[in-house]
Structures are given as structure tokens and as C-alpha cells.
Amino acid sequence: MKFDQRRVVIEQVRPQLNGGRHYIKRVVGEEVSVTADVFGDGHDVIACSVLYKHEKERRWQEVRMRDVGNDTWQASFNVEKQGFYSYKVQGWADHPLNWQHGIARKIDDGQHVVSELLEGAEYLRSLASHASARDKKELQENAARFEDESRYQESIAIATSPRLHELFVQYPEKGLVNESGPLEVYVDRLRARFSTWYEFFPRSSAEELGKHGTFRDCLRLLPQIAGMGFDVLYFPPIHPIGEVNRKGKNNTTDAQEGDVGSPWGIGSKHGGHTDIHPDLGTVEDFKELIEAAKGHGLEIAMDYALQAAPDHPWVKDHPEWFKWRPDGTVQYAENPPKKYQDILPIYFESKDWKNLWKEMLRTVLYWVEECGIRIFRVDNPHTKPYFFWGWLIAEVKKKYPDVLFLSEAFTRPKVMQQLAKQGFTQSYTYYTWRNSKRGLIEYLTELTKTDQAEYFRPNFWPNTPDINPWALQAGNENVFLRQYFMAGTLSSNTGIYGPVFEQVVHAAVPGKEEYWYSEKYQVYHWDWTMENKLSILISKINHLRKEHPALQQTRNIDFLQIDNDNLLAYYKYDDARESELLILVNLDPFYSQQGWVQVPLHALGVQEGHQLRMQDLITCSDYIWEKEWCFVELHPPLPFHLFLIHK
């Protein structure tokens, strides 16, 4: 045990993940509120600060913490730039403040404090040495006054003055300072927190039936997708598709002539992860599409799927990156007894692993640098080592702090959480399967009121090419509508796989949550011009998300009491509480539901009797509410209210 003269203990610095092993996350402009247990021995007054700085800065900035009770202290700072900030807590026994605290009590008690004033004079002179010229003069004059017994009355007035307190705070005398270890927060651009994704298969973009779509075909669709209010356009892999063991329609293992295979079976004689499928076009076409999309406010997200078809160039060039079995065959992907012969997993335990990692990094950087891609949706990250992701994401962000990664892991909670801790910007979630009131409230509470709120940014998807959820399989349009509405109002990051979703495609492989004749294995031909109730309401919801800051974050949510298990009610607000929404959803797709909802009067800062104008942003109806409990009725064909609250 070491000799350590410090007097202040600092513990439980929050937010903090796993003792600082992982960083928390924010976006530019957000606040970090830091709390810590800080206390000294004995009765001495202590003081503490949060120190913080951006990774590119040298000097720490300081903000004094305030006592919030039970030896816990708090202070906040704002993050203004992308990249890492460090923060830490510093504490010390503050002798000048302690002196002022003591002398005030003695004076109140009627004690004569001549000797205490002499002590005070010493503190003032010490402070003067590092004060501004003006303050220095004031401090020195006061010191002289304190030493002059004939000015006793003046002196005790000054000794106990708020002005002197202010000077003590401004020029702290930090002796025997204790400090917590530094913690980190990574600051992303806003899109990390607020994004609306649209996924489609570019090969299904052709106008003409039976044709393989191209990037040039996609150009024509941009105005419409942007017009629906999406801002991220995500494509399944656009690379050459393996020809060996290619999958046929409906996930069969005997592909027929003309079958196009799964885009996730990456790599063929046409190239691998840094090449483009020849049927989609050229890299120049892709760049043109990216530029055109940008013009429509759409950012293109690529798929990053670390696996290889048997004919991927890596297999020949780097056989040591794959696992070979004693019988000389290569190890296919498997989850016994299931086998996936069209893809080989990467062998991360390879002896040549460092080169392998570097190639994986090069692949990402190629698209970042060559095409300006800044968003990757990562396929099955949970089947690759966690620390690989920690390294890869850190390496990419070191040069390109604006690159975002969405983790496509639908697996056990701690696995999904760990990927977020390793640096994934956003994560797919269990939202798809949370269809009950209780399930939704519990899940949102976990995401927004626990440590997860510090690092796990949910992205709510009602469907994906891999998931045709039970809830949607009946093809009830009301359910589709409800699922999109809740995704878009519960979570600031959301997405759909279309046009499957808005065209209410719902046929499933019997007994599975998979699409029948999935677009994963064949080219679809869509009527891209179709508009319907669903597409119109999705557009409406997306545009409301852009207008109302309360919908641009996930964290500020309070569920409201409502006396019906089929009705969900929540109050959402932005940090400044300038945009406040009260949202109601009918979870029953078949029957109208009625109930009494408790209006969050306290949070709204109004009393019962105050007239609230509830403006339904979807229907443009207005309601006047003035009671704490108000009646609502919702019908399945329009199963929600999205009320903007006017006070």
C-alpha cells in the first residue's frame, strides 16, 4: 500500500462503462452530464471539477461541480466536435472556502475572529499570486485590511461576502488534488442519432420486366425515395456474387441457369469485396449514383459482409485466411447441424491474422476513400471477434471520424451490447418482436434509462430481407402502419426494407420468419411508381420526424399511464423541451380501443385546468384538453395520435 497524502475520495464517476474500458457516445452539440461521489475526511469544505478536452486539444477545460446531495456532485459540458473527448473528475480540500465557511459560523456565534482574519490574509495573498491584475489588487487590499485590527468591522463583512466566495471559486487553491482516471466519449455527427433508412435491392430497380437492375436504373428512383423522407439509402452487397455453390430461388442449393444468387455470397472470378457486380454497372456508375443521391439529401450506405463465396479471389490468394479440414476440404459456414455451402467464414484464428485484419480494413477504406462512403451496415458482426471490430472501427474513425457503422446482430442481449461497446454507431434491435405494451415499455426503458443509453443507439426496423416477422405475415395493413409509426416515433433511428414493406408483401416460408421467394435469391420487378395509404403515411411520418426535434432522439421518453393494455401512450421531448409530443398507439389491429390517459402535467409545467391544445400532426385535428386524465379512442385503420402539445 503506497503512501498517499491526498484527502479527497472520488468514486462512481458516471457515465462510465466497465471501469472506463469502453467509451460512451454522443453527437455534436450534445451534453455530457457527469456525476461522481466526492468527499473528504473530517469537516473540511471540499470542491471538485469536471475536466474535459477534445483529443486534438492540449488544455483541459474545467467546470466546477455542484453538490447534489449524499456526497454526489454533478457538472455538465457540451461536445462540439467529432472525435474523442476525455473527461475526468478532480477533487481537493478547499482551504480558502473552508476558512470562509468557518469564519462565518464563528461570527454568527459572536466569536472574535482576529486570529482567523490573519489566516484569511494568508489565503488572499496566496490567491493574489495567480489572479488577474485587477483581482490581485483587490485581494492584496483585503489582505492588508484583515491584518489591521482597526478595520475589524469592514474585514468581517468582506470575509463573509459573496464576492470573496466568488474569488475563491475563480482561483481555487488546489492542494493534494485527487483525480479520477480519464474516461472517453466519442462524438459522432448527428446522423448517428437521427437517421431514416430505406433498403432495397438495386438489382430489382429495372423498369423492364425480366431485366437485371443497374445503378443507372437506381438514379430514376432517387427523387421518390427522398420524397418519402428517407435520408439513408442502404444497398445489400453490390459485389460480384459467387458462382460455386450459388443458392437458387427460395434458398435452394441447386441453382438453375440464370439464378442470380444471394448478394451476401460475395466473390467470384469478377472480383471480391472491392469490386462491383458487373450486372450493376461500374465503379463510375456507382460514384455517379452516390453524387446524385447526395443531391437529394440521401446518403448511400454499403453492406460490409465478411465472408466469401468459394470462388472469391481471397480463397486462392490467401488460403490461410480460411479453415481447412483434415480431409483437405475447406470449412463451409455452419451452425451444426445446418450448413451454408455458398459461403466460407473468415478464419480469424489464422496464423496470418494480422494481414487478414489489414485487408479487412483496406476494404472499408477503399470505399471510404474511393467513393466517399460514410455509412456501413455490417452483416452478422457477432460471428467475428469483438476485439477485431474494436480495432477496425477505431482505425477507420482515426482518419474518418464521420464514418458510421450499423451492427446487424439479432442475438443475445450481452452480445449485441458488446458490439455497441466495441464501437458500432447504431444497432439493430428486438423492436421487430416487441408487440405487447409491456414488452415495448420494458424494452424502451432498458434502452433509454440504463447504461445502454450511453452507448447502444437502437435502430428500429419493422422488417429486413432476413426477417418477415410473424406480426406482419398476415398482411394486415393496420399492423404495417402501426409498426412503422411506432418505429419512427419511439426511435430516432429507423428503417424499412422496401418496396416489400410499403407494398405489404407478406408471404412467408411456412413456419419461418422468412420471405417466400425472397428477394435475396432472385430479381424482383416492382411497380416503383405505386403510391398507397402506407407509402403516403410513411412519408408523412418521416417528414414529421424532420420537423420535430423530439423525434430526433430516443432518450427523452416517458411512458404515460393509460388504463387499457392495448393502448400505448408516451410523452417525448427535446432537451430544451421546446418540442413536446404526446403519442398514443392502438396495439389491437382489429378493434377500436378506448382509454383514459394521464397527461404529464408536472413535466409540462402546467396545472390541471390549464388548457392544452393537442394538435394531431397526422390528421391536423385539434383537441382541447384541460384535465389530468383524458379520454381517447383509436381505430385500427389509423391506430395512433401524434399530438403536438401547445401550452
Place this chain on the structure above:
Amino acid sequence: MKFDQRRVVIEQVRPQLNGGRHYIKRVVGEEVSVTADVFGDGHDVIACSVLYKHEKERRWQEVRMRDVGNDTWQASFNVEKQGFYSYKVQGWADHPLNWQHGIARKIDDGQHVVSELLEGAEYLRSLASHASARDKKELQENAARFEDESRYQESIAIATSPRLHELFVQYPEKGLVNESGPLEVYVDRLRARFSTWYEFFPRSSAEELGKHGTFRDCLRLLPQIAGMGFDVLYFPPIHPIGEVNRKGKNNTTDAQEGDVGSPWGIGSKHGGHTDIHPDLGTVEDFKELIEAAKGHGLEIAMDYALQAAPDHPWVKDHPEWFKWRPDGTVQYAENPPKKYQDILPIYFESKDWKNLWKEMLRTVLYWVEECGIRIFRVDNPHTKPYFFWGWLIAEVKKKYPDVLFLSEAFTRPKVMQQLAKQGFTQSYTYYTWRNSKRGLIEYLTELTKTDQAEYFRPNFWPNTPDINPWALQAGNENVFLRQYFMAGTLSSNTGIYGPVFEQVVHAAVPGKEEYWYSEKYQVYHWDWTMENKLSILISKINHLRKEHPALQQTRNIDFLQIDNDNLLAYYKYDDARESELLILVNLDPFYSQQGWVQVPLHALGVQEGHQLRMQDLITCSDYIWEKEWCFVELHPPLPFHLFLIHK
């Protein structure tokens, strides 16, 4: 971010305090149950172990963890020796176990697994290289079998056999192992967890009225105190008492001729912290008393109070260990506006602090080495720096692991907790003021069901020389009885300040929780031969504590439902559940109270209808209970049942 090929994540290792900065505590023979979140990427089978070792051992011992759900794993180990143990968690992707898991599923699925058997043969040969001779032979034979297609049926039977699984567990193939940081547990002797203290002022031990008691007088009291079932005899400071600014009777500042002063005002011309008050006797007398006490099963605990009377030798010899004010006077202890002129606080910010610390340590070691003292009750540790205590306790325990320290801090929760984290063996508590059912349940829950159970060992005192609590001031014998009974059955460490307590002394300084004419400032003359209901029942309770292991720990407690706010019911048990008690207390000192208590049938492992014989260990009455809810009535003069449960 560093390159790191490991595949298993280890997080949330428990028990763990402040990221391992502080150690947890156990006593010899106890168990440490370790849990951790451990998981790998993908589907591979993982395995993990707890590794542990005593500080004097070189080799880590290993115990495999078992999966207890949701990626949490658990294992336990026992601590057998005093001193520090380290423990850590190790995890790895277990390829042989994974292979066995996979091949079993493929065989079930009807797949032909010749190639898989060849893989298995490789694992077996690898294991054989570090197996015992007998197992080696078995493994090699099996490997050969696996390679022989003609023995396919035998091979697949062996491949999926429990015996092979056992070998895989016994000889794990640990590749790319991940490890948590090591954590520590300090193991004390049993008395750290189970002790019954009796405090008295040795100067009040004289037989003759008006005489100052001596250690020789104390000799005569030993049989009686031991007979009451106490095992620790704690004396207030036995050092010379300051003569400058000595306190008079009833804490007055104008001591009269003959006033003996407070024993906590340590130091005079007769010496300081390593000297004995001449009126008590000599160090030889003290040693004789210690030996005699030992013969009665009583261990003498000393007071360690770091402060000095103005005439303490330290003040002259080491003026730099005290704070001097600008007017040349020394700084008295104060908590403005209050002043304590009879004592000077130690100035821990002294420039000569390292010598100061060494002298403090020398003081403890003097009594440890010279007199064999092994328990110190530390006075007001919260007014000295925390890290000083961390250092001092560690230094003492390095040489004398059996030394115990009781922290006398009655202050804010986090301060009391911090002292325990710095190494105090036991702590005084808020028990003295927890008189309501809800308050008691909440407090015990905090002490036994949170992290505090790992490091904060409560010692429940109904009174101390400093605290004459409101609850006892009315002098209601029923309350004294209840307070001792609850202290002794809720907490395995307990103590009283006597004979004040058992003689129901209760006069208080008006409006304060202080004794009127406190023994702190004067010599008392007691009738040491007095026996009364209280002293008889205290003896009874103390002897029951010695007989029933359930009362020798604090942690194993469950509060029971009982439909009366004046009745408290709890179930206590030892780790083996061989000693199970059901305890009931009437908190109302004036009226009988009745209620229905819920018997913990599930914990007892019996069904409703099973006859339980409830043996009241105080009254020796028996009751037969066979319902889940049973009726009880308790009268204030004997306000409890202490039932031993016979199944």
C-alpha cells in the same frame, strides 16, 4: 486500438469493488462465489474458469465455471488461510468441446461424419500430449479409432460420450485465452465476523467507593463478563490523560481539582500513545490482565484515538505534526462554531507527514508486539485521511494478518463505507437509530443484499459512551431488552457499553443523546455484582449466539411477511442450512401485538401441512406449526421469540 486476437469477452466479474481498487472480505473457511459475463463470438462453445491463489502461494488453482444463463457464469472457491487471496476469470473458445457439440448434432441429423472424426483425432492427439499416462493411452487409442473408417460406429459412440467430454474438461485446450484483471479478497479470522463486545471504563472497576480503578481491579471482573458470554473486552484509551485544558465533570471546560478528564484527551507529562495512565497500573499489569482475560476466552481490544492533549509529548517533540495559526497559537480541534480545547487534531497536511504516519504505525505495532493486542477500536477515523487508513491497516496486516480494526464513524453513508473499503474490519452502524420496522428492514437489506455485504461488516451497538439514544432515554427496560436482542440476532457482531446498559442507566443531557454526568469525564462506582433480568437475558442471548451458527453471520437473513407494523419477523440460517431460526420481535414497548407470520416454507424445503416444531430457545416452550401463515402474540416484557426450527 491494439491488435488483439482473443475471442472471448469477460465483463462484470463479481464480487468486485470500484473496478478492483478495493478488496472484498471473508473469514477463514468461507466461500467466494464468483460470477462473470463471459461469451464468445459466433456459435463456438466457450469455457471459463475462476483462478485463485493465496498471496503466499505461487500456483493458481482453477475451478471451472458453469453457465447460469444469459451469458453469466459462476464458480466458487473456499478461502482457508488468513491474508490476501487473488481471483480472476479466464475464458477461451474451447475447440474440442465445440467439436463434440457439433458432431453430436450432425450425427443426430443423420449426417456422415468421417471428416469430422479426423478433426477429432487431431484434438485427441493434442490433448494426449499433456494428459496423464493412463489418459494419454486412451486418447491415442481413440484417435487411431477415429481415423479408421471400419470402426465408424464405435468411433461415433466414443465421440459423443460423456467420458470424452470429461477428458475435454479435464485437459482443456486453452487457445487465445482472455483473462480479467485479478481481484482481491482479504481473509480474516472468524472473530472479524462473529464477536460480542463489552466496553467498560477500567477506572470504574474499583471495589471501594471513591477509588480510581486499576487493571488489577479489572482482573476480578473477568469471570463475570466472560460468564455473560462476551468475547471481546474493549477499554476506552488507557493512556495518560492531558492536564492542560482537561475537561471537568459533565463535559465542562473548567476542570476542578481531582477531575480525571476524558480518556480521549490523550497525553501528558506521563507520556503519550504508547504509555499507560499511571493510575491504571503498569504495562506489566496490563499484560497480566490480557493473559488472564485470554484464560476466560476474552480478547482485550484497545482504543486507537489519533489526537493529542495540549501537553502530549508529541506537541513538544514534533510541533510540525500540529497546525499553528498565524498568531502563534496551536489549532485546537473545532467544527465551527464548536471548539474542543482539550484536544489538538493531528495535522495530516504536515510537511513531515511521512514521519508522522510512521509514528502512528509504530504506535499500533507497539501494542501488537509488546502486549499481543490484536483488536483496535479506532476513534473517529473519518476525521483522518482515508488513504492513511488504507496504508496503516495494510502495513499492520502485512505482518499481523490477525489484527482487527473497528471503525467508530457515525457519519454519512459513503464516508462510513469508504472506511470499510480502506480496510476496517468492522464498522459501527446506524442500528442505534433504526427503531421502525421499515427502517430496520431497509437498513439490513442494504447491509446484506448490496455490495456492502462484501466489505462492510456491521457491528450493532445499542449504546456507547458517546450515545445515549433517544430510544433508551426513557429507561424502559423492555426497550433495552429489545435493542439488545435485535442487535444480537440481526448482526453477528454486536456490543454494549456497560454496566450502564444492563443497569438501565438512562439520564441524558437535556435535548441531547449524551449521558448525564457521563463516565467519560468521571470515575463511576458500580455494583459489579448486580444481576437483573436484563443481564440474565443478555447472557442467555450471548450463549445462544455461540451455539447457533445462524447467528454467527449477518448475511443470511430473509425478512418475513407479517401483517403488523409493530412486529418484525426474520428467518436466519447458516450456509449449510443446518441451523435455521425464525425470529419475531415486538417493536412496541407498551402493548402486546398480534399478527400472522408467513413461514418460509420454500426456503425450508417443506410443504404446507408439514409439522414444524418451533422451539423457543429463550423460554424453552415448543409450538407445532403446520400452516404457511401462523399466529403470534408478543408482550413487551419479553418482546421476542427466538425459534429454532425442527423439521
